[in-house]
Amino acid sequence: MQCVTLQNPGLIDLRAIQFMGVNAKESDTAIGFFGTGMKYAIATVLRYGGKITLYRGLQKYEFTSRIEKIRGKSFGLIHMNDQPMAITTDLGKNWQMWMAMRELYSNMLDEGGKAYSSQVLPKENTTTIHVEGKAFFDEFLTREKIFLHERQPLVESEYFKVYEGESTHAYYRGIRVNKLNRPSVFTYSMITSTELSEDRIIANSYLFDHELVHFLVTECKDKELLYKVIGCATDTKYEYHIDFALGYSPSELFLDVVETLPKARVNRTAWRLWLLSKRGRDVPEYEETKLDPMDEQRLTKAKALLRATLCFDDSFVIRVAVDLGNNSQGEILGRAEKNQIWLSRRVFEQGTKQVASTLYEEWVHLKFGHPDRSYRMQSFLFDQIMTLAERLNGEAL
Numbered sequence: 001m002q003c004v005t006l007q008n009p010g011l012i013d014l015r016a017i018q019f020m021g022v023n024a025k026e027s028d029t030a031i032g033f034f035g036t037g038m039k040y041a042i043a044t045v046l047r048y049g050g051k052i053t054l055y056r057g058l059q060k061y062e063f064t065s066r067i068e069k070i071r072g073k074s075f076g077l078i079h080m081n082d083q084p085m086a087i088t089t090d091l092g093k094n095w096q097m098w099m100a101m102r103e104l105y106s107n108m109l110d111e112g113g114k115a116y117s118s119q120v121l122p123k124e125n126t127t128t129i130h131v132e133g134k135a136f137f138d139e140f141l142t143r144e145k146i147f148l149h150e151r152q153p154l155v156e157s158e159y160f161k162v163y164e165g166e167s168t169h170a171y172y173r174g175i176r177v178n179k180l181n182r183p184s185v186f187t188y189s190m191i192t193s194t195e196l197s198e199d200r201i202i203a204n205s206y207l208f209d210h211e212l213v214h215f216l217v218t219e220c221k222d223k224e225l226l227y228k229v230i231g232c233a234t235d236t237k238y239e240y241h242i243d244f245a246l247g248y249s250p251s252e253l254f255l256d257v258v259e260t261l262p263k264a265r266v267n268r269t270a271w272r273l274w275l276l277s278k279r280g281r282d283v284p285e286y287e288e289t290k291l292d293p294m295d296e297q298r299l300t301k302a303k304a305l306l307r308a309t310l311c312f313d314d315s316f317v318i319r320v321a322v323d324l325g326n327n328s329q330g331e332i333l334g335r336a337e338k339n340q341i342w343l344s345r346r347v348f349e350q351g352t353k354q355v356a357s358t359l360y361e362e363w364v365h366l367k368f369g370h371p372d373r374s375y376r377m378q379s380f381l382f383d384q385i386m387t388l389a390e391r392l393n394g395e396a397l
Contacts, residue, residue, distance in 0.1 A: 002137035008113035040092035044100035050133030055122035101139040163187040184238035286321035302356035336365035
């Protein structure tokens with residue numbers, strides 16, 4: 001029988017399992033804090049066909065699911081010692097087994113407990129959890145891919161820890177969270193405090209990229225690491241698509257690395273950051289291009305629409321580049337820099353609506369200073385939507 005045992009000192013309060021939102025972790029650095037994870041983990045283990053049993057001291061509590069129909073649809077209602085709980089196996093339906101293992105193992109770490117790859121007998125004044133099943137057992141055996149605590153970082157600062165070896169995930173305080181869109185050359189763990197969703201992923205995925213850029217551009221002191229990150233020449237890697245030009249002042253080491261690497265290997269945004277530094281201000285930022293008459297017409301229509309409907313004006317010079325590069329989210333369509341709006345040639349291929357939306361976004365950045373994916377930008381855009389609704393309705397709210 002493949003069984004994992006997790007044992008924590010003390011006796012669990014059963015209400016922490018029976019009620020949603022009950023979180024009584026004493027430490028500010030505790031991994032879990034939603035008061036939902038144990039329930040999610042139980043539902044996931046049962047949904048994947050595993051078995052989970054809890055011992056409060058020597059008192060046994062077995063979790064099972066029974067199929068019942070509600071309004072004609074079948075659900076697996078979860079029971080604890082044959083008593084129905086107010087949850088089903090659909091709870092946390094997007095959770096995979098590694099997430100259930102992450103939750104139970106995190107709780108064990110928070111409580112100062114121990115874990116075993118075998119069935120360990122329960123004992124007095126101890127909370128013991130047995131999880132049976134191959135899927136959970138396999139995740140436990142490869143837990144070093146979920147938890148980095150037993151690994152030594154190559155580099156660490158107050159912002160990030162960087163570990164040897166590629167990964168397909170981002171980490172937060174040593175625990176796997178978001179999935180990366182491409183495998184990374186190194187494994188990155190963010191240290192600075194951030195908001196997690198109930199699925200234990202970083203609520204604003206852009207923040208991870210932004211904080212990593214800040215660390216690499218301004219704080220990283222490891223030259224070899226920067227060589228490998230900035231000089232990642234394959235577009236199949238996460239680092240190739242990092243956008244280094246987010247407004248941070250680069251360190252001398254960062255600039256040295258960019259300068260000494262062959263240009264063909266350098267991340268394009270890192271190269272542009274070097275160009276904007278004192279070492280290359282006389283070099284053009286982008287390769288500028290002219291619009292044909294059809295695209296000139298698209299730009300004229302987009303500007304007219306924005307002037308007629310939103311608080312848009314012609315405050316800034318608009319220039320068109322052959323290419324603005326890529327970041328971790330994909331191709332860059334617009335940039336706001338030095339009181340200029342740059343539009344990629346690519347944006348015109350996507351039609352006038354895309355030209356208008358990209359132009360307006362970059363105009364807002366310059367006019368009001370609202371950064372990408374920020375609360376300030378969100379609030380501004382919602383205010384504009386409501387103002388537009390008032391105009392269409394012909395009456396102030």
